[in-house]
Amino acid sequence: MGIFFFLLFAILAVALALTMVIARNPVHSALALMGCFVQVAALFVLLHSPFLATVQIFVYVGAIMVLFLFVIMILDIRNVTLQRFLHGGKWLSLVLVGLVGVVVVGALLNSERLARLTPHPSPLGGTTSEIGVAMFGEFLLPFEIVSVILLVALVGAILMARKEP
Amino acid sequence: MPQLVPLSWYVVLASVLFLIGLGAVLRRRNVLVVLMCIELMLNAINLNLVAFAHFLEDVRGEIIAMFVITITAAEVAVALAIVIALVRHKKTLKVDHMTILKG
Numbered sequence: 001m002g003i004f005f006f007l008l009f010a011i012l013a014v015a016l017a018l019t020m021v022i023a024r025n026p027v028h029s030a031l032a033l034m035g036c037f038v039q040v041a042a043l044f045v046l047l048h049s050p051f052l053a054t055v056q057i058f059v060y061v062g063a064i065m066v067l068f069l070f071v072i073m074i075l076d077i078r079n080v081t082l083q084r085f086l087h088g089g090k091w092l093s094l095v096l097v098g099l100v101g102v103v104v105v106g107a108l109l110n111s112e113r114l115a116r117l118t119p120h121p122s123p124l125g126g127t128t129s130e131i132g133v134a135m136f137g138e139f140l141l142p143f144e145i146v147s148v149i150l151l152v153a154l155v156g157a158i159l160m161a162r163k164e165p
Numbered sequence: 166m167p168q169l170v171p172l173s174w175y176v177v178l179a180s181v182l183f184l185i186g187l188g189a190v191l192r193r194r195n196v197l198v199v200l201m202c203i204e205l206m207l208n209a210i211n212l213n214l215v216a217f218a219h220f221l222e223d224v225r226g227e228i229i230a231m232f233v234i235t236i237t238a239a240e241v242a243v244a245l246a247i248v249i250a251l252v253r254h255k256k257t258l259k260v261d262h263m264t265i266l267k268g
Binding site: 002003006010013014017018020021026029030033036037040043044046047048049051052055056059060063064067068071072074075093094096097100101104105108109111114115117118127130131134135138139142146149150152153154156157158159160161163 | 169170171172173174175176177178180181182184185186187188189191192193195197198200201202204205208211212215216218219220221224225227228230231232234235236237238239240241242243245246247248249250252253258
């Protein structure tokens with residue numbers, strides 16, 4: 001049951017990520033990435049963190065991807081859609097990525113410490129209050145710093161994107 | 166008792182998504198798609214963090230994942246503002262045309 005759902009979401013996520021890479025039109029890329037984020041949110045639910053899944057859908061799908069779509073539609077993209085990939089040095093980067101992939105996946109599948117960890121079948125729910133207690137207790141200072149970073153990014157983005165007089 | 170998914174599957178899935186994003190960052194020509202691929206890589210990291218938080222029964226992983234999501238939102242806002250300013254000045258979206266900082 002759990003394995004079936006994991007495989008379903010994982011295969012869909014990888015397929016949508018590949019669609020994002022291959023798609024010619026940036027709007028199609030953005031839509032495929034949106035679907036991929038929804039699959040990852042579903043995986044978060046499988047991992048017993050429904051609150052984080054909700055945050056993922058709100059922030060990524062609701063805010064970030066809509067921002068991307070707005071910018072894609074503001075900018076004129078017709079001249080870039082003709083060429084998808086950079087020319088020159090094609091095989092070097094692909095071979096490099098493939099090599100890194102083989103090493104990482106091989107090391108992960110042969111790791112003994114990873115295999116020793118077993119999941120605990122905890123009931124759904126209750127994690128949201130745990131997150132709240134930890135966030136406003138142990139992580140209060142990082143929380144405040146992140147809010148300041150968000151404010152600075154907001155002001156910076158507005159300053160940079162506005163038309164110069 | 167349902168069959169449970171081992172941790173290594175989640176980590177392998179996260180690294181596959183990360184590598185897809187990495188390859189696309191190295192190969193794609195459109196700066197908007199490159200930004201989207203960076204999003205995909207950060208999301209793969211989040212999947213790792215949440216998987217380890219669940220398997221180690223530690224809520225701190227989820228909180229760090231939430232911080233990553235917040236920082237990503239800030240990063241995307243700033244990056245898209247830079248892209249808009251750049252397109253206004255240079256009229257191009259191609260990565261290999263953005264070489265102002267090259268000596």
